[in-house]
Amino acid sequence: MRPDGGRxxxxxxxxxxxxxxxxxxxxxxxxxxxxxxxxxxxKKAIEESELPRLTDxxxxxxxxxxxxxxxxxxxxxxxxxxxxxxLRFLKDPEMAMDLLQETFLRVWKKRRDFKHIASFSTWIxxxxxxxxxxxxxxxxxxxxxxLGAPGGDEDxxxxxxxxPGGRPxxxxxxxxxxxxxxxxxxxxxxxxxxxxILRDMQGMSYExxxxxxxxxxxxxxxRLNRGRLLLQEKLGDWYEHS
Amino acid sequence: xxxMNTPDHIERCGYYVELxxxxxxxxxxxxxEREIAAHLEHCGACRTRLEGMKRxxxxxxxxxxxxAGPEAAWAVKxxxxxxxxxxxxxxILRPAPFLLSAAAxxxxxxxxxxxxxxxxxxxxxxxxxxxxxxxxxxxxxxLPPAVTDRYPGSVExxxxxxxxxxxxxGRRLPARIQGIPVRFF
Numbered sequence: 001m002r003p004d005g006g007r008x009x010x011x012x013x014x015x016x017x018x019x020x021x022x023x024x025x026x027x028x029x030x031x032x033x034x035x036x037x038x039x040x041x042x043k044k045a046i047e048e049s050e051l052p053r054l055t056d057x058x059x060x061x062x063x064x065x066x067x068x069x070x071x072x073x074x075x076x077x078x079x080x081x082x083x084x085x086x087l088r089f090l091k092d093p094e095m096a097m098d099l100l101q102e103t104f105l106r107v108w109k110k111r112r113d114f115k116h117i118a119s120f121s122t123w124i125x126x127x128x129x130x131x132x133x134x135x136x137x138x139x140x141x142x143x144x145x146x147l148g149a150p151g152g153d154e155d156x157x158x159x160x161x162x163x164p165g166g167r168p169x170x171x172x173x174x175x176x177x178x179x180x181x182x183x184x185x186x187x188x189x190x191x192x193x194x195x196x197i198l199r200d201m202q203g204m205s206y207e208x209x210x211x212x213x214x215x216x217x218x219x220x221x222x223r224l225n226r227g228r229l230l231l232q233e234k235l236g237d238w239y240e241h242s
Numbered sequence: 243x244x245x246m247n248t249p250d251h252i253e254r255c256g257y258y259v260e261l262x263x264x265x266x267x268x269x270x271x272x273x274x275e276r277e278i279a280a281h282l283e284h285c286g287a288c289r290t291r292l293e294g295m296k297r298x299x300x301x302x303x304x305x306x307x308x309x310a311g312p313e314a315a316w317a318v319k320x321x322x323x324x325x326x327x328x329x330x331x332x333x334i335l336r337p338a339p340f341l342l343s344a345a346a347x348x349x350x351x352x353x354x355x356x357x358x359x360x361x362x363x364x365x366x367x368x369x370x371x372x373x374x375x376x377x378x379x380x381x382x383x384x385l386p387p388a389v390t391d392r393y394p395g396s397v398e399x400x401x402x403x404x405x406x407x408x409x410x411x412g413r414r415l416p417a418r419i420q421g422i423p424v425r426f427f
Contacts, residue, residue, distance in 0.1 A: 068323065068326060071322060072322075075315055075318050075322070079310055079318055080308070080310050083309075084306055084307075084308035084310075087308055088308070097314060097317075100310065100318060101317060105322060105325055108325055109325065181301055181302070182305060185305070196302065197306070200299055200302035200303060201302055201303065201305055201306025202306055203303075203306070224267075225260065225263040225264060228263045228299070229260070229263070231298060232294055235298070238298075239297055240290070
């Protein structure tokens, strides 16, 4: 999946040349948005709300020059999706919110280290994913200490799912299915959970996921397949029968 | 498997079930897609399993439709702005100039000490370096609104870190932070 409004917005890149340190306009700069020619951010461009049309990478470059509005736009583009990712990974809204904030703070602090070999989207998801995994492992260690039980990759006690047998009405049944699915996703081993979230909930491509999780595309495919089959098995009452 | 529950057939179902995920992602080669389609035509169990997988993917997609709400964006932006201000303040009040002058002062002290031992008379600079005059006092500033808007509160800074501006004739200009005059109290 491609972040909406990201690369689609134009191929403009920010030329960091300055002629007087005051971001003066360079002739032809505004054509860069449409033609892919080198583009210089000007005060005029900012005033005319050109920023939303810039790519994620161009916005990040602009924020390097102190343009916080550009960074705010990156926040607007990503906060919902990243929150969804973190929430589904951790199943803890409060922690997801904390890590969302931490992700953007890290991006801000490390914005000068961004390498253009990867897309901004891959980069920010990698940061969020690393934070989520660390938090998940921290919790797992804590649970093991508390319970004094060795933990496998699958976490916690046996999954207790709502019983679909009674089926009071369609709405309640749907709610139960969503609850069961949420719980089952959370109980998936980490390596399957993250690819399921990125692919099936966030709609990313295999290649993007491979970049974020840092494994080959083939591994992404096999993890995805395994994860989906595991979910289908665990939730047999909902997803194995007609 | 409508009416075809031979062990061989069950094994083949297992094989095809393993491919459903990739099939739904349209990432299989054409000949495998055809093979699966042909199998599904006469295998009711696999069709059911495939329908279940489709429902699962559809529900997963719905589960992904989460909104953090505008407050979340606002909180993130506020946190980033705070961080940016902290960085700017560190940039303004970075200790480098003071450390450099302190290092220079230390070298001069050694030199002065040596020259004194050799009986050379003291100059104002020597007196300063000997501690008779305070060279780098820590001062408290009151920052004007133009500064406090961006950097809340007053701060303690080293005089030398702020009073770095000089005009072309070498005359010292009033203390400034990023071009905004500040005053001592």
